[in-house]
Amino acid sequence: MDISLLLTISMFITLVAFLLSGFPVAFTLGGTGLLFGLIGLATGALDVSFLTLLPDRIYGNVIRNELLFAIPLFVAMGVMLEKSNVAEDLLENMGKLFGPLRGGLGISVSIVGALLAASTGIVGATVVTMGLLSLPTMLKRGYSPSLATGSIAAAGTLGQIIPPSIVLILLADVMSSAWQQAQLSQNIFSPTPMSAGELFAGALIPGLVLVGLYILYQILVAIIKPEASPAIPPEEGAQLDTGFYLSLLKALMPPLVLIIAVLGSILSGIATPTEAASVGAIGAMLLGAARQNAKSLQNVLITLGCLIILLMIATFADLRIDRENVPTTDVIAYYGAILLTVIFAIGLARALWLLKTKAILNEVMTSTVRISTMIYAILIGAALFSLVFRGIGGDEIIESMLTNLPGGYLTALILVMLLMFVLGFFLDFIEITFVVVPIVAPALLAMEGSLGPIWLGVLMAMNLQTSFLTPPFGFALFYLRGVVPESIPTTAIYKGVIPFVIIQILALVMIALFPEMVTWLPKQLF
Known part of the structure; x- marks a missing residue:
């Protein structure tokens, strides 16, 4: 049997076996890759230059x-x-x-x-x-x-x-x-x-x-x-x-x-x-804060109102002030946008602080990081x-196997779908x-x-x-x-x-x- 075919089959079987054993997925993928990378180097089936591509x-x-x-x-x-x-x-x-x-x-x-x-x-x-x-x-x-x-x-x-x-x-x-x-x-x-x-x-x-x-x-x-x-x-x-x-x-x-x-x-x-x-x-953070009490709901509504007005200003006014001739309306819109952005940032900060004091933000961030x-x-x-x-x-072995199946693309697709369903x-x-x-x-x-x-x-x-x-x-x-x-x-x-x-x-x-x-x-x- 060709060494590449033998390594391909062994690599896939080893991976599935480790996954079924309950070993962590990340370590299973990386460990299997590293193990067969060393085997490939030892048998000459893998060029060492491939492994140097990993950081990139x-x-x-x-x-x-x-x-x-x-x-x-x-x-x-x-x-x-x-x-x-x-x-x-x-x-x-x-x-x-x-x-x-x-x-x-x-x-x-x-x-x-x-x-x-x-x-x-x-x-x-x-x-x-x-x-x-x-x-x-x-x-x-x-x-x-x-x-x-x-x-x-x-x-x-x-x-x-x-x-x-x-x-x-x-x-x-x-x-x-x-x-x-x-x-x-x-x-x-x-x-x-x-x-x-x-x-x-x-x-x-x-x-x-x-x-x-x-x-x-x-x-x-x-x-x-x-x-x-x-x-x-x-x-x-x-x-x-x-x-x-x-x-x-x-x-x-x-x-x-x-x-x-x-x-x-x-x-x-x-x-x-x-x-x-x-x-x-x-939006989810603001919604979470709005559901805490009536005062926080009022703060969130003001914050969202500022955002909506800010979007409308950005749609209908040209906020670039580095032009030679800037209309007065655009200057007013520019400074109005700055003011609304500051109010929005303050409102968002207050919402986040409320979520933190309620111990909700800590749970959310912990779950997100994990x-x-x-x-x-x-x-x-x-x-x-x-x-x-x-x-x-x-990859070449898999491609050759799929393309040489009787029935062509339809057979290959059905086989892949069945494999994914069973896995x-x-x-x-x-x-x-x-x-x-x-x-x-x-x-x-x-x-x-x-x-x-x-x-x-x-x-x-x-x-x-x-x-x-x-x-x-x-x-x-x-x-x-x-x-x-x-x-x-x-x-x-x-x-x-x-x-x-x-x-x-x-x-x-x-x-x-x-x-x-x-x-x-x-x-x-x-």
Whole structure:
């Protein structure tokens, strides 16, 4: 057997074995890369010059990668919204709105899951929060334990496919590199870039379709098995009067405004994902402060008012004063903008100080640093692993294997999707993203019949989402198991998520058969 083929197979098997043993992902990636790098040097299969490229790859692809700056900002935004009890208000009001319908509580969980996905994007926090708040109510109202737990676990994973999400940011970075490699292998020396904004736009419609399929399933269960999802009796439901609708609007508006500001600025091209993430983080901080007391709410409203006026001034006035002839109106606008900026900065500082005194800011920053450090450590380990893998010729072997399959691109795509789905039973999305995607994506994108990186990226993202729900190691199942009563067996949770895994597979097939679901919106926006 060729030494390169032997090392490639051994390297992949060793990596998966260490990951399944529970060894930390970052150390597994880096350690496996280092081990086989030394073996490659000893056997002559690896040129030492490959290892000298590692510092440049880490500095260029990780440290200076502006897209990755969005990760800690989105994490901070999500953790702050979790601490702000946004989910509690949404679940309470949506439950009152849909509760009188059969299956209404399940529908409300799906809708709130979608809203939290677009604003927080953190699966663990969403599943635990909804499990603590919704599950007792659903069980009290007579919901089937499997349906209730399955609905919560599935809704909590929507943050992986509905943008902006950390999965899509990481996939965008990996797919962008794979797309450049694929074009270079086709002798295209001025490769067309792929942006995270395009991937966000491509994932939006499939994400909403998935939410619609979840809701449709809740309706079908309510029709076929009404005893599994009963309605709240009318006499126990909320009075749908003006007061209720005002309360509903108050719960909905803050996260909706934040979603529109972040996602809208990305999709419209006004801001990059990193810039939009900074807007989201600041917006979440202000929202968190506004929910503390009436005085802080007044401070936040003044702060936001200054920001809105500042944006209007920047839109309608020319604030460059280094011109020869500056109209008086522009001079006034310039100094007015300075004053508004100072007021905004003071208001933001007061909001942050309030969050610090409430011990909220410390928790948010600690969680942000912990999660971001983990991701960056994995990125560095993945850089070493992929460098050694390419150095021993692994990428060429994988490309040759995929291109020589009978049936061409379709067979290769199905094989890769099956591999990712099966690995999802044992590995989480980060491991699959940095282990499998960089290996197979360049070959798939270079093959005839490829529909481009955006479509393939969304297809992979939808596949990765199932890894949160597939036993035995689905993370959403572990999060939920930690908060459900002991009276509900683990088998009930597994049984409850199976229909939602099937729904996700159905959505995957729909994306494959109707690629316009993914490609239409990016074409319109970009």
